[in-house]
Amino acid sequence: MPVDFSGTWNLVSNDNFEGYMVALGIDFATRKVAKMLKPQKVIKQDGDSFYIHTTSTFRDYLLEFKVGEEFDEETKGLDNRKCKSLVTWENDKLVCVQTGEKKNRGWTHWLEGDDLHLELRCENQVCRQVFKRA
Numbered sequence: 001m002p003v004d005f006s007g008t009w010n011l012v013s014n015d016n017f018e019g020y021m022v023a024l025g026i027d028f029a030t031r032k033v034a035k036m037l038k039p040q041k042v043i044k045q046d047g048d049s050f051y052i053h054t055t056s057t058f059r060d061y062l063l064e065f066k067v068g069e070e071f072d073e074e075t076k077g078l079d080n081r082k083c084k085s086l087v088t089w090e091n092d093k094l095v096c097v098q099t100g101e102k103k104n105r106g107w108t109h110w111l112e113g114d115d116l117h118l119e120l121r122c123e124n125q126v127c128r129q130v131f132k133r134a
């Protein structure tokens, strides 16, 4: 059985989100609000087609892509940059490389036990998030 990320997931831990937001150039006031949030992710996976909706009381962010197909991403409501994004499988991990103005930008999703993990990378900062099924 291939890995299936589908479901509704609630954030339970968020390590160094602050450092990640600073690396993205998010302003102080926005960071202050954003780091208090407990975002929820709704993921719909159909084979290699993904819908990942990150929602919160403050901002939300929708990403739709197919694994292996590069797409133009505009991080509206986040740092508002444009990048070329490509998501690939690395074994059972879903790895995104976001090529653009920011070096070393991307993220990785994987499942560990009943938890959904997300590592967010930008420049020299790594944010580690863990989600549990709602």
Ligand code: VLZ
Pocket: 026, 030, 034, 037, 039, 041, 052, 054, 055, 056, 058, 059, 060, 061, 062, 063, 077, 078, 079, 107, 118, 120
């Ligand atoms: O996740 O790129 O699941 O896009 C945080 C919303 C969304 C809270 C972070 C507001 C998106 C923040 C992380 C205001 C600055 C992300 C991908 C992997 C899908």
